[in-house]
Amino acid sequence: MKGTNLGEFEELVLLTTAALVNEAYSVAICDELEKYTGRLAKLGVVHTVLHRLEEKGLLKSKLGEATNVRGGKRKRYYLVTNAGKATLIKSKELRDRLWNVIPELALKRI
Amino acid sequence: MIKNPAPPKWAQRFLSWYCRPELLEDLQGDLNEYFNRNSLSKGQFKAKLIYILDVFKFLRSYTIRKSFLYDPHLHWILYKNYFTTAQRNLRKYKLNTALNIAGLTLGISCFIIISLYVHHELSFDKHYKNLERIYRVTFNFRSLDDNQITALAWADAPLLDRLNEHFPEIEAVTGIAQIRNFDSSSGSQTKVKSGTHTFIEDRFFVADSSYFNVFSHDWIAGNPSTALTRPASIVLTQGLALKYFQDTDPLDKSLIINNRNYLVTGVIEDLPENTDLKFDALLSLDSHFSDWCFTYILFRNANGAAGFQQKLDTLFEEEVRPVLQQSNFDGSYHLEALRGLHFAERKLFDPPKGNQASLYVFTAISLLILIISAFNYINLSVAQSVKRQAEVGIRKIFGAVRKQIRMRYTVESLMITVVSIVFAGAIVFYVIPILKNNHILNYSIEELNDVSVVSLLIAIVFLICVTAGSLPSYYLSRTDPVANLKGKTRIGDNRSFRNGLIIVQFTASISLIFATGVVYDQMAFLLQKDTSLEKDQVLVVDIPDDETLLSTLPVLKNAVKALAFVKNASLVGENSIPTSEPTMDIFEVNQNGKKTIKMLNYIRIDEDYFDVLGLTMSEGRKFNARDFDSDNNVVVVNEGLVKLMGWKNPLQQTVGSKSIVGVVRDFSFQALQQAGEPMMVVPNNHLPQKLLVKVTSPDSKSIAVLQNTWKQNLKDLPFTHRFLDEYFSQQLEKENTLQKLMTWFSSITVVIACLGLFGLISISIVQRMKETGIRKIFGARVIQLLALTWKEYGILLAISSIIAFPLVFFSMTKWLEGFANKTSVGIGEYFTAVGVMVAVMLFTLLYQAWKLIKINPIQSIRYE
Numbered sequence: 001m002k003g004t005n006l007g008e009f010e011e012l013v014l015l016t017t018a019a020l021v022n023e024a025y026s027v028a029i030c031d032e033l034e035k036y037t038g039r040l041a042k043l044g045v046v047h048t049v050l051h052r053l054e055e056k057g058l059l060k061s062k063l064g065e066a067t068n069v070r071g072g073k074r075k076r077y078y079l080v081t082n083a084g085k086a087t088l089i090k091s092k093e094l095r096d097r098l099w100n101v102i103p104e105l106a107l108k109r110i
Numbered sequence: 111m112i113k114n115p116a117p118p119k120w121a122q123r124f125l126s127w128y129c130r131p132e133l134l135e136d137l138q139g140d141l142n143e144y145f146n147r148n149s150l151s152k153g154q155f156k157a158k159l160i161y162i163l164d165v166f167k168f169l170r171s172y173t174i175r176k177s178f179l180y181d182p183h184l185h186w187i188l189y190k191n192y193f194t195t196a197q198r199n200l201r202k203y204k205l206n207t208a209l210n211i212a213g214l215t216l217g218i219s220c221f222i223i224i225s226l227y228v229h230h231e232l233s234f235d236k237h238y239k240n241l242e243r244i245y246r247v248t249f250n251f252r253s254l255d256d257n258q259i260t261a262l263a264w265a266d267a268p269l270l271d272r273l274n275e276h277f278p279e280i281e282a283v284t285g286i287a288q289i290r291n292f293d294s295s296s297g298s299q300t301k302v303k304s305g306t307h308t309f310i311e312d313r314f315f316v317a318d319s320s321y322f323n324v325f326s327h328d329w330i331a332g333n334p335s336t337a338l339t340r341p342a343s344i345v346l347t348q349g350l351a352l353k354y355f356q357d358t359d360p361l362d363k364s365l366i367i368n369n370r371n372y373l374v375t376g377v378i379e380d381l382p383e384n385t386d387l388k389f390d391a392l393l394s395l396d397s398h399f400s401d402w403c404f405t406y407i408l409f410r411n412a413n414g415a416a417g418f419q420q421k422l423d424t425l426f427e428e429e430v431r432p433v434l435q436q437s438n439f440d441g442s443y444h445l446e447a448l449r450g451l452h453f454a455e456r457k458l459f460d461p462p463k464g465n466q467a468s469l470y471v472f473t474a475i476s477l478l479i480l481i482i483s484a485f486n487y488i489n490l491s492v493a494q495s496v497k498r499q500a501e502v503g504i505r506k507i508f509g510a511v512r513k514q515i516r517m518r519y520t521v522e523s524l525m526i527t528v529v530s531i532v533f534a535g536a537i538v539f540y541v542i543p544i545l546k547n548n549h550i551l552n553y554s555i556e557e558l559n560d561v562s563v564v565s566l567l568i569a570i571v572f573l574i575c576v577t578a579g580s581l582p583s584y585y586l587s588r589t590d591p592v593a594n595l596k597g598k599t600r601i602g603d604n605r606s607f608r609n610g611l612i613i614v615q616f617t618a619s620i621s622l623i624f625a626t627g628v629v630y631d632q633m634a635f636l637l638q639k640d641t642s643l644e645k646d647q648v649l650v651v652d653i654p655d656d657e658t659l660l661s662t663l664p665v666l667k668n669a670v671k672a673l674a675f676v677k678n679a680s681l682v683g684e685n686s687i688p689t690s691e692p693t694m695d696i697f698e699v700n701q702n703g704k705k706t707i708k709m710l711n712y713i714r715i716d717e718d719y720f721d722v723l724g725l726t727m728s729e730g731r732k733f734n735a736r737d738f739d740s741d742n743n744v745v746v747v748n749e750g751l752v753k754l755m756g757w758k759n760p761l762q763q764t765v766g767s768k769s770i771v772g773v774v775r776d777f778s779f780q781a782l783q784q785a786g787e788p789m790m791v792v793p794n795n796h797l798p799q800k801l802l803v804k805v806t807s808p809d810s811k812s813i814a815v816l817q818n819t820w821k822q823n824l825k826d827l828p829f830t831h832r833f834l835d836e837y838f839s840q841q842l843e844k845e846n847t848l849q850k851l852m853t854w855f856s857s858i859t860v861v862i863a864c865l866g867l868f869g870l871i872s873i874s875i876v877q878r879m880k881e882t883g884i885r886k887i888f889g890a891r892v893i894q895l896l897a898l899t900w901k902e903y904g905i906l907l908a909i910s911s912i913i914a915f916p917l918v919f920f921s922m923t924k925w926l927e928g929f930a931n932k933t934s935v936g937i938g939e940y941f942t943a944v945g946v947m948v949a950v951m952l953f954t955l956l957y958q959a960w961k962l963i964k965i966n967p968i969q970s971i972r973y974e
Contacts, residue, residue, distance in 0.1 A: 027143050043140060044164065047137070047140070051133075070140075070143050071138070071139065071142035073139030073142060074135055074136070075136065075139060076135075
């Protein structure tokens, strides 16, 4: 099913949103992504991904208060929904399980 | 205070235009935040750039408003229905459809034909690659005596070298001149011998070797950089090369031009129609130009011309003024851009040019015709829409919204427009070659190759026609469906709107007929009422440029004079037949008792010239045989010159070293000139250029006899001839074109207005069916019924006539001011115009009368 599969970048965005808790809005997410991954996060890309995640029901959003920095425009804050949380946990479990299967030897040889 | 940097307004507006409202605010905020950040770290300019780029990057499927892509009110399935009903409707009202299509087709084809002409006129010289960098230098003479300025299209030959030497910003300079300029004993006619054939050519030019560095041409054979470097080389245009050498390779062939051997070094494509300086062949220069030539500069870059006029002024002051002032003259150089040359002021010796004013007039008229035909369409559809209210009512009851009703009628007008455009296209293809062959509009069908122009035209036509056609639907879509179904909505009640449109149509028709009448009047006046010169039945025979003929020609002249149908004959010198540009020279004269140097026009003629043209003397005598002896120092002046000089006893005066023996009455030397331009007449003892023959019967038999006489004396030299009045009407070509076009325009507007009137009346017959029936039952006669309609449209016609009169009167008076010989705007033409419209109305009323007679009152009362 479409809703349950996450792309790598989608997962990163979702995780970042979760990490930022109540401060997760597009620009902050971009900055945070850049800080942790060290790669350039384009606003347009992040925006599209946020939109898609919201469509999938993994995120929900609401408008916040107006600030001066944004020319009086309100921010749209994103929150991870329960489904989102479940997906994140599920993908972490999947990874953990796979990690456990890899024999120590095989890893060392890499 | 530092102004807060803000992102570009238009980009913001663009974003809020396309973005879905629920996403907009957040997006704007994000972009603002980035913009603020960027303007601090990267500077304002870069920040703005990034903002703009981002706005475009956000153009994605999920951000764009949905209504752009899909309108739930216009379901695609209904379009098929719209097409079907539109088609049925068009078929049902055949007369109406035919009138609409006919009117629109006429209007559109007129519009396209004129627009293409305007495009052609605007495209002059655009094919030269260096157009933006090419400039022309011309020279203005100013006489220090009377400050009279003569603007020449040429500049002096030494200027070429001066320009080349002094100015680093100039890449190349070139001089070009028609052959007559440097070989003064001949006219512009050139004798070309190829093998055993002899040709007379008109458009041969001499150019220096850098001509092809400045002007780009398409080469078929030869090398542009070396073609004109050696003396006695010639570059031909393709048409001429074909004429001389047929299919053989023309390169390195020889041609004998004016008795000199030339080698063909190149062949270029024929010059297009849209260039002013047209030549058929270019001859190379031996060393340098002797006196005057067209002078063109190619600057290294496009802004090289900035400030160059001042440099020319300085150059003039240092080098030319001292020399000129010795002969009591001053002057100045003028720099003109090639790109604006076609519409610039026409200077002396300039080739014929375009006329911006008439271009505006044509554009206005063509738009007027298109709009009139659109008005027709509007009127007819509004009147017709009453019949459609039932359909509208039913559609509304089944849930159609206004947008859908409008779409339904837009589809119909779209169909009519497309059909009209197709018909108009066919007419355009058919008519343009006809116009070209008759020299009315000199452009070819190839103008249509320019896709951008054609698509622009079609877009304009589409816009106007579709808007016009769907206009009634705005009324219909607003009406109440219940009233619609009961047939109670009166859309046609918007009388003032409809009458307004009719008045515009009538006014335009009357104005155009009136104006055409004035143009005709003026032309007739110019051509016929000039009695100072007998130009009927005068044959002009070209004389080849060949010095050896000097002794044979008098023999020929006497032989011609001896012919039974010849009244008289005269051999005239260079540029001396009426309509040509007379020669100019400077003479010392006594003006108002003071010795001065004047620039004067003169023509060179023989003793029979006066009789052939019917010129009479007011004082003194004509020339006699003795005047033609070698040291001829006699001259005849015209009354205009006597007046200019203020001479009381002209016969005691001299012009230079020549003594005046007679004063000839003023005559119009040129078609558009007032009789009485100061000029002189001197005996010609150079090679004549033309033979004038006054005949009694200008038919083909006498011309054949004349040709025979020519053959006996001049063997195989070509015999070419025209009548003198042809020269005159050719000089009036511009006005002739105007006359013909005006005739076309006014007839077309009348036809369109007629179609409209016809349609409206036929609709009103149907609408008034019931009323007419009742009137008939109460004993109304047909004539009384007609009077009802007559009154309605008669008032409109009266209003239009009143509006049209001052409109045309003032604009045509203005136009007439441009002529030296002019008529006045006649009242007769005005009444003719009104009369034509009255006739058109009566004609349409006849149709109505016939319909009214046929109405059966019983049936028409039942009509619902």
